[in-house]
Amino acid sequence: MSDIIGKKTKKNEGKVVVIGGGTGQSVLLGGLRSYPLDLTAIITVADDGGSSGTLRDYLRMVPPGDIRNVMATLSNASNDFLHLFQYRFNSEAGFLANHTIGNIMIAALAQEHQDINAAIQSLSVMMDVQGHVYPVVNEPLTLCATFTDKTTIKGEAEITHAHKKIHKIWVEDGNGAEPKSAPEVINAILGADVIVLGPGSLYTSILPNISIPNVAAALRITPAKIVYISNIMTQKGETDDFSDSDHVRVLNQQVGANIIDTVIMNSGLVPEDYIDWQRWNEISHQVKSDPDEVRKQGAVPIMGDLIELRDEGVFHDSKKISELLYAIIKDPGMK
Template identity: 35%
Template sequence: MKLVVFGGGTGLSILLRGLKKYTRDISAVVTVADNGGGSGVLREDLGMLPPGDMRNCIIALSDVEPTMVRLMQHRFKDGYLNGQSFGNLLIAAMYELFGDYEHALKEIGSIFRLSGKVLPMTLQDSQLKAYLDNGECILGEKDIPEFVSKSGCRIDRVSLVPDMCEPLEETVRDIKQADIIVLGPGSLYTSVIPNLLVRNISDLIAESKAAKFYICNLMTQPGETDNYNVYDHVSAIIKHSNRYVIDFVIANDELISEKQIENYKFKGAKQILIDDEQTRQLEEMNIKVISSNFVEIRKNYIRHDSDKIGRLLCSYTKEKIMPKEVTYGKHQAK
């Protein structure tokens, strides 16, 4: 079973850890519009694609000793390299050694024995531009959430600059061969949607015979999706692509306790829950809702239960979701 997964950030890497337990044929297509942190520094200094999200996905799909995982995530604490991760530097070195990203990532995939592969959404140097509902624009991913929060406005839409970035031929081929295509989880406007703005990607997904899933986030993101519900997330994706990129929505219906959510509420985040009204709205669009408790809490961090979602996705057949795993609408995944 071949899976193609689109996203970025922490959400995608967590999902990949669950998926690799059930299949080794995974293509993780990662957004490369990041211009902040250590990735932004390397991007500016070396003229390379930002490596941070790709690093996280490489680690998630890897089959190496725990010490190597720790090494890849290690961040220097002093000097010029303060805040930079070893994994980012390794990707930068491989890029310089082999001269192009595709070759470098294939070699890294072999070294780390990946259960699949990691692909950048494009090889072009691209920036993310956000258009707010008050008419203002912000260029650069790292500045968008803070600007939106301070302005009190909402994001109307986003675009890539340049606006017609080309996808990798390998990504196009993988979409055409996919059995399952997954969007998310991850930041809606800065991780998920940018992948759909690359030339022809939305159309290729829409035309694919694969089952298409969107995994909705568990929490809103301040400065990006304030007060959004599941339906709002889906509507934003469709606005930036087309109706036929989603067949199924995987959404949480389990209320998280006030104690567990306290730190998130302090930062302005709220829980996202599916309900009957949203289910009705989505089913009117011929989008099926898969609802259950998809929450896993580790070290006070609220995350998707990647094992449960991985098992659910990989139970898919071309006719249906296996009955023991999930039913639709008001019914729940087990």
């Protein structure tokens, strides 16, 4: 089935695995899909908020929201279909309130197939998805965090809303045991030419994936170049005062080795008077750039103005970040 899903890619110039979650992963994949690359998305399953959280709790399935967004981004389906797939019922729709059609479709197929991977592959064929999409594990995970004040919280939404400085995070399955990724995920990591971490929330979008022991082990031994796309803004309470090298340090510590080879860092300046701080209250301020400290951790810093200003907020520019990443893929020695 995976061979069928990848058939649209011609004369692939590299196998690229993007690990993460949230909007950042979809933004990056949306830019990369225009290049001749064999794309694989590995997606976090620790989300427990909104429609995804409700379906996760009622059906004991992986949260479908990030999976849905990635599939929509990589799909060659018509705009009319994608509009319907992404349609979200309004808050007055009773038991359907705030659910998306796509989330419900993924839930239905997961129940029919009794297997989330089979559901995703089936839907990928229907939607003509250009690439491979895998949840990092086939069951919902609980994100756990211990904070510097020695308190502990379980649940991604609760951790995010706590706005407290995190000391340590880990993930547990439904039995409180150590989770394990499926062979497809591990094989993708071991067979990649380039692995991309980010962009996305450090503690809730990226670390939940690489906290899984066999994923961390695969990252330690993969021959692939590992690229981290550093965040533009810090996250309130979690990464306040973090520099680019601080993000890299946390990633390396979580895996247990200096795995990051290249760090894509933003050199553009965020205008302080542009951001609506009430609307985007989860961010704090711009990440500090410290390329020399990044080099000390064995990684090559590559800088560029990657900012897109919209909706009174700051985001990675999909076109700019994908162009820079493609240049790195084409020229492994790029510095």
